[in-house]
Amino acid sequence: xxxxxxxxxxxxxxxxxxxxxxxxxxxxxxxxxxxxxxxxxxxxxxxxxxxxxxxxxxxxxxxxxxxxxxxxxxxxxxxxxxxxxxxxxxxxxxxxxxxxxxxxxxxxxxxxxxxxxxxxxxxxxxxxxxxxxxxxxxxxxxxxxxxxxxxxxxxxxxxxxxxxxxxxxxxxxxxxxxxxxxxxxxxxxxxxxxxxxxxxxxxxxxxxxxxxxxxxxxxxxxxxxxxxxxxxxxxxxxxxxxxxxxxxxxxxxxxxxxxxxxxxxxxxxxxxxxxxxxxxxxxxxxxxxxxxxxxxxxxxxxxxxxxxxxxxxxxxxxxxxxxxxxxxxxxxxxxxxxxxxxxxxxxxxxxxxxxxxxxxxxxxxxxxxxxxxxxxxxxxxxxxxxxxxxxxxx
Ligand SMILES: [Mg+2]
Numbered sequence: 001x002x003x004x005x006x007x008x009x010x011x012x013x014x015x016x017x018x019x020x021x022x023x024x025x026x027x028x029x030x031x032x033x034x035x036x037x038x039x040x041x042x043x044x045x046x047x048x049x050x051x052x053x054x055x056x057x058x059x060x061x062x063x064x065x066x067x068x069x070x071x072x073x074x075x076x077x078x079x080x081x082x083x084x085x086x087x088x089x090x091x092x093x094x095x096x097x098x099x100x101x102x103x104x105x106x107x108x109x110x111x112x113x114x115x116x117x118x119x120x121x122x123x124x125x126x127x128x129x130x131x132x133x134x135x136x137x138x139x140x141x142x143x144x145x146x147x148x149x150x151x152x153x154x155x156x157x158x159x160x161x162x163x164x165x166x167x168x169x170x171x172x173x174x175x176x177x178x179x180x181x182x183x184x185x186x187x188x189x190x191x192x193x194x195x196x197x198x199x200x201x202x203x204x205x206x207x208x209x210x211x212x213x214x215x216x217x218x219x220x221x222x223x224x225x226x227x228x229x230x231x232x233x234x235x236x237x238x239x240x241x242x243x244x245x246x247x248x249x250x251x252x253x254x255x256x257x258x259x260x261x262x263x264x265x266x267x268x269x270x271x272x273x274x275x276x277x278x279x280x281x282x283x284x285x286x287x288x289x290x291x292x293x294x295x296x297x298x299x300x301x302x303x304x305x306x307x308x309x310x311x312x313x314x315x316x317x318x319x320x321x322x323x324x325x326x327x328x329x330x331x332x333x334x335x336x337x338x339x340x341x342x343x344x345x346x347x348x349x350x351x352x353x354x355x356x357x358x359x360x361x362x363x364x365x366x367x368x369x370x371x372x373x374x375x376x377x378x379x380x381x382x383x384x385x386x387x388x389x390x391x392x393x394x
Contacts (some may be wrong), residue, residue, distance in 0.1 A: 005160055006157055007109075008155050008158075011153070011174050012033070012055070013153075015032060016153040017153065018084055019031055030079070036075045038078060040082065040083075048068050050062060098147055105118075105252050105254055107252045110298065115252045117251075136159055137180070140157040141178055143157065157178045158172070158180075159181070160182055160183075162247075162248040162250070164199060164248035165183070168198075172189070187218070191216060193217050194215065200240075221245045264291045266361065272360070272362075277347065281342060285338050285342065288338070293329060304327040305323050306324060306334060308338050308342050308365075309361075309362070312357040313360055320342075321367075324337070
């Protein structure tokens with residue numbers, strides 16, 4: 001049976017939420033969304049990076065992830081607001097609560113986005129249909145407008161038959177829009193896009209594909225699987241081939257109470273041995289810690305336990321955990337702790353290397369999430385090996 005899946009994404013979440021909070025505290029004051037503004041680091045500091053920007057700020061060429069100082073050079077009148085995770089958590093909860101009124105099948109994918117499965121609800125929502133909007137658009141407009149009315153911020157809704165296409169659709173023109181990307185719309189709406197815009201196609205994969213003339217998502221869709229695999233590896237090539245053709249069968253997972261963890265791992269070839277541990281592992285740990293730390297900070301959560309794991313060349317998993325004196329979301333702390341734990345696990349007494357084994361996978365992660373609500377971005381479950389594209393909270 002064909003499914004009805006929504007992907008709902010808050011527009012410029014951090015910036016919108018800060019703007020809405022300020023307006024609620026001081027009605028009639030400056031709306032950050034209407035002037036060049038950014039969410040930067042701490043109050044009074046210019047050392048942070050831009051974590052969200054208003055649409056007027058975007059017109060000055062300001063991009064998410066750039067240093068605040070460089071954004072200030074592009075726009076001298078820039079308004080800078082500080083990160084305020086407590087506010088983000090509050091609005092995120094309120095947003096998710098509204099979504100759950102429409103279906104119990106809500107998968108929170110990050111602090112500001114969720115998938116909804118509305119399959120089979122057509123009769124239930126018949127009353128929402130208008131001359132202009134039939135199901136499922138009628139439901140999408142109802143949810144979008146209700147969030148704006150009750151909470152004061154805008155969202156984009158993407159509608160399709162699977163999560164991948166719904167996610168792609170919500171990323172079309174912003175803000176405050178509903179878009180469909182049904183399977184029969186793929187050639188017109190998706191195949192014309194640059195390959196780098198395919199969800200899950202990381203920058204490196206996109207560069208590789210473009211260097212061999214695969215410029216659009218359509219080009220990838222029409223390239224033989226074996227050719228894509230020869231450039232991107234078996235798993236990566238298969239992912240791109242399926243996705244470019246709009247195929248994704250991942251279910252909307254409701255995991256509200258599932259074990260919460262943030263982690264990332266990577267495999268390598270050849271195996272790491274005692275001789276090249278120092279030459280290779282610190283770099284890998286840095287990269288893994290960055291990806292975990294970034295997700296923690298984006299979701300406004302902290303971990304209290306760090307975990308590392310390795311898989312040996314005999315496919316045995318070994319892991320270590322360490323409870324931290326203070327919970328953290330700092331990449332630097334993750335990196336330092338994880339590296340010393342891995343050193344112990346591999347080089348220590350009775351460690352992996354003492355048994356003459358090599359390692360081919362390293363994982364770094366954390367658990368004991370300080371805020372009880374947010375979980376791993378389970379979208380990553382269907383993204384290829386190490387080439388993962390992250391949501392930017394935009
Ligand atoms: Mg967003």
